[in-house]
């Protein structure tokens with residue numbers, strides 16, 4: 292019997308660490324699987340159709356294809372609906388797919404691993420794009436009180452209206468304390484940090500950047516210099532979302548700590 296086929300789809304895709312993560316999980320479970328990287332140069336729909344023909348049974352979807360993945364699914368989980376995006380495909384009969392989104396659950400798992408999530412914890416989310424939108428519902432379900440701030444205020448207000456959370460302007464950020472401050476902007480990718488009042492970091496227990504990097508991101512550096520004792524990047528979220536996807540496909544919840552340590556030392 293050949294091993295089941297999985298893949299991650301995106302563009303670019305060469306840098307993806309998902310195959311390695313899923314192979315490590317499979318080793319923990321003691322099963323064989325094939326996990327490929329598939330570059331999406333045309334439409335995701337065509338790429339996924341070919342994958343189905345090849346016998347693919349599950350896939351992860353990364354940038355910039357998550358909204359397109361959402362559109363091609365015939366069933367969607369509640370958290371995928373809330374996110375408006377899909378990062379996990381599960382094969383259904385008749386070449387149909389169920390879409391889920393495990394990004395927010397991955398973030399929640401990592402915050403739990405860091406002992407940062409308690410009921411009623413005040414979380415300030417910076418950014419109002421797809422990355423922010425995808426994590427709000429899981430954070431709320433984990434008991435967090437979520438506040439949102441974005442450079443373009445009306446985008447934060449739109450998400451605040453949708454999820455019944457509070458949007459804060461730059462000036463309003465100084466009026467309260469937050470336990471966790473999460474950078475969900477794409478600023479780190481261009482080597483910068485969102486503009487934030489340094490005082491908000493002083494009483495925060497954790498500053499978390501959803502982006503991961505070899506060294507501290509500009510946001511993590513700003514938080515540290517502004518008095519925040521704990522900072523983390525998003526590598527744990529990456530492993531966490533992979534673990535939740537893996538559980539959906541295989542019914543086995545892997546140990547993320549072991550895999551995270553391996554990735555860190557590479």
Ligand code: ATR
Nearest residue numbers: 418419420421422423442443446476477478485486
């Ligand atoms: P993603 O899907 O990764 O969230 P996106 O939908 O393009 O990407 O959204 C990018 C987010 O990062 C937005 O919230 C954007 O702020 P604006 O809505 O004001 O554009 C934010 N962002 C990107 N670069 C930023 C920067 N240098 N400073 C502050 N916010 C930034």
